[in-house]
Amino acid sequence: MYNRISKGEKSISILLGLIFLLTLGAVFTLNAGDLKNHYKQSILPTLSSAGEFHHQKQYKQLQIEPFAPGSQYNLPKMFAPQVSGNLIGPVTDAVNYDDNAALNGASVPPDNSGAAGPSHFVLAVNVVIQWYTKDRVQQHSESLNSFFSPNNPQSSLFDPRVIYDQYNQRFVIIMVEEDDGTEISYFHLAVSRTSNPNDGWYFQKINSEVNIGGTDCWSDFPGFAVSNDALYITANMFSYGIFPLFQGTRLWILDKGLYSGGTSTVNVYDPSTEAGLGSQAFTLQPAHMFGTAPANVGTFLFSTGWDDGNGNNDLINIIRIDDPLGQSSAPTFTSQFVNPGEIHDNSAGVPDMPQNGSDTDIDCGDDRAQYAIWRDNSMVGCFTVNPSSGSEAGQATAFWFDVNTSNLSALSISQQGYIDGEDIAPSTYTSYPAVSINQDGDIAISFSASASSIYAGAYYTLHNAGDTPGTVGASNTLHAGVDYYVRTFGGGRNRWGDYSAMSVDPADDLNFWVFNQYAMQRGSAAGGEDGRWATCFGNFGTIETPTFLEANNITSTSMMLHWSGRSAEFRLMQDGVQVYAGSDTFYTASALSPSTSYTFQVYGKASGQTYYSNNNVTLQVTTAPSGSDTNPTEVISSTPTIDAGGGTT
Template sequence: MVPRAEAEETAVMSHRSTCIRPSTVAATIVTSLLVACASEPPSASRAPAVAGDTDPLEMHPFQQGDDFIAPRSGRDPATLPPPIRFAEGRTTAVGSTEAFLVDSRRFDPQIAARPPFRGPLIRPASVLPKHSRDKTIPRTPANDLVAGGITDRARATPTAAFPGIVQTPWRPPDPSIAVGTDHVVQTVNMEIAWYGKDGTPQFQQRLDASGDPGFLEEVGAGGFTFDPKCFHDPYIDRYVMVALEVYRDDREAWITLAVSDDGDPNGLWYKYRTWALVASGERDYWVDFPGFGYDERGWYVTGNLFALEGGDGPGFLGSIVRSIDKTGPLAGEPVEWTDRVVGGASYQVSHAPEAGDDVRFVRSSGNTQLTLGRFDDPFGDGPWETEPVAVPEFESANRARTPIGPGLWVVDPRIWQVYRRGDRLAASHAIRSGGSEDVVGRWYEIDLAGPPELTMAGELRFDPGEDTIFPAVAIDTAGAIGVVYGRTSDLLHPVVGIAGRIPGDPEGTMSYGRTVVAGETSPADGDNLQRWGDYFDCVIDPVDGRTFWAVGEIQTPDGWSTEIVSFRIGVAADLNRDGRVDGADLGILLKQFGGLGSADLNGDGLVDGLDLGLFLVDW
């Protein structure tokens, strides 16, 4: 068990004019960003060039000559808090930090949108401290559970689509979205943007010090933020985003937060740079791969704890679970949090948008098992409880095929998204099963009414030889489950697809999949598996409780690009939305036959006999 301490941290004030200092905020001056050499340069890959384009390649922000230099924090070491230690006999540690206010309307320009970056791309992991853990999947008890598949029902209907952030100097993008009343907020490595729901761009900036300024730069974030995520908290109508920071040569680790002051992201944001260097024995540990979610009580960040160099002890400690009290950030007051260190890796945090639904934490813990974590009081010293849930057998999948290039790395069978609605919990990941080499997105529904128990499982297994990757699921207020996923094969460049199910559909099944945006090519600029994802995102619109919003990734000749889409899950054959599939709907289909229209149920761009077949399934 890692040891308890009070981690007190003061916010950092920048000299830039975009900042506002309230009377409650104590701050210090940020020194300029320092540059220092890393022990070894990170691997890099070159952005694809457009045919006939002779423009010189851009310099990466970390590039010095032919080398890539790990960033330095620029923070005076004398001002750093001590590592977080847990007192003997205690399972929690607490901390707090002051708010730092930034008015987004003072960024000039408001939309610092850049064309796709044309230079060497590097992975954020390549400038992180060296780290690894045993990813062998434990063999857990065998069972006779089976996963369902795809039906010929049409359930997913796209309602909007628009381009998100395009290629930055980093790969993969790690796209995430937050949807409120009127806006869609997006984060990627290393940018943030927001749009009207019609796709009109309103704001876009770099997150780190490569911006002018970066969105998190004034709060003290240096030249390196990574793994950003965001959500909209419907209980308080605020946008919340998180990004991690680690500076290996300075022995610093941070979990940096930003919270809008109301339901409009244009305006004040309260920003918090929270200390996250954990000590255990002789070693210090930093945070990687955040989970990020919420319930009525608080916000929650999880992450894998890896060791910095020096000292004796394990290289991997387990997971941090940080519970953040949202009371302070409602008014720009100091934020307080409670930390736990728990066993296991890669816990994902649920979104829990309905009152009374407590957050759950989910991870893959065996080849036939998930583990659910919970606590009664996120801010107390009560126990962390875990419960196993048996699921159909699966194996790890490490490669998705593409028509060109070496293929895509799909990481491991960690859980990518968790969503709670009442006593129903949905989760998703990408795996192999049944002896097939195909990568399949798998989803689960778990009943939380008593001890957690699997209700059903299903797989997004389309045509043989195809891979489905990075599935993200959500549950709407009518009980429908929607999913966004990537789909690729030796013959198919990566696309973004959607599918879904409604209550009453055959157990364990999802609908016929629909492509909502097609990639033009595949990444092919190296011999190693290409980084993709690392995750997609799917959420529910709080206005109607029925519209799904999602973000995914495609590849264009200019590099990677993200696409934001909205869709609804229902009986797609009910074309006039009167709650019945009848002659009136058939009349609409026949009128559109041979052309375009809402009766294009399979999304192939033509209303034809295939759509009629899908229609008749629900007749």
């Protein structure tokens, strides 16, 4: 009834891929004197999980039955955090397997992507878009094909990427459309008209089909980033047909013409060849830029698993893009390699994650580049590896690194580390990481985790700027898995990922928003399988306590209060009763009684939030006696300890 790829056909496909890899270097070699020509990637180029699911669905290689919602359809949308850690407010359930299937058909993996704006959180999965207020009120839920209807998509969209462009205060989303029958490949781009997604969107459809060496190719696993004046989309390019083969990578650079309701100008580049690499880089991940970049620099691209032929086979390649919009002449591409040491067992690859309750492991993907951020001369990236030695050897393990870019001609790794998850459960596997950085240089990392004793869940951790280089804090639970997960549709792979999301809150540039998936209660059985994924998002980090509180002009019936802090809004309490809430840093307390002691407390919160800091600055002041002059003495608080997390409404 269903066409399925036989083991022999799979072997032929892999063999063709290996032959292609062996010959690819000869196609793209430049001058022999360039040492970069000797560098080859050890990673085997394959479709992303979502790309493979979409492709197999076209060829009816998956046993997808009509959707019947299970017992947990329409789960409660908000719940208290299971481990409070430094969470701010509740964790919120978003799209799950059943919601997704009801809107546009069953799909795995979800490809979790989302970003915070000043007052909203926007998320997208395969194949749904939603947005919420920061108070966790859902305002919109729609299938992606419906959302992008102005672009008239002809087949199912997949591989969502959502970012917030803090330079222009806009949400920006891209999706992939591909169809083998008609041989089409498109990016669908949407830009919010303001920082509020309810104010409408502009849309643009971009032809992403590229002919490489005489072969028409479609785009898979897009990377997406923004700088002050440009957008960057990267993709792995595969041939059409039942056995898609990797042909190369490409980069699309767009100006921001769409932001004003016009059309963005699009130019396509081959970064590997432009930068002088001897072979095509597989998965180039662009860095989302923050702040002011070095003069003329647009962004940086990174790729993983490079072998220099001298025993260093885990090199990270970084390509710097200058003059991205060609305002001086044309974009230039400069390649450098940095060496993290032996971090990955290339011969074994990334193993699947075990899970409690099932002998079917969960797919962890491979060691391709996952995510990158640049800020204040640091480029932080992450991906999944299988360490060659140490306590994590043989386990899928999230890896992160920080490259110092202050000397553009000599990039160097300033710190790096694994996220082992051993504080979650023994022998925990971690995968699909994403990173972000706040104004203090704190690095937040989201990841999936699973082990033989736990179900697959969503987690996050933090490297504070003052921490020992290469270390992270405790693993915090966004949502633990609640059941085992098996959903292959007869296709062999128990897909997860392909990525998670982490973004800094632009309202205060201090706390973070994380979006990821966990294994929910089994149900909605089809084809003998009943695994279901669910997604959730949360806010964590520091709501900073104001740093100073003083009283002056103290009379018998009034006083002037002043405070300071980096919070966007403040709450002032007088003897336990709120007397002021707003953005001002001063308040006149009046109608007081003479010779009476009053206790004042000021709390901080981020813009658009309901949740104030747990800690406060407290000041106790006694008014002057009745009929006396103004008390000339200022009463000043001591500097409080700034604490992370929590939050009260």
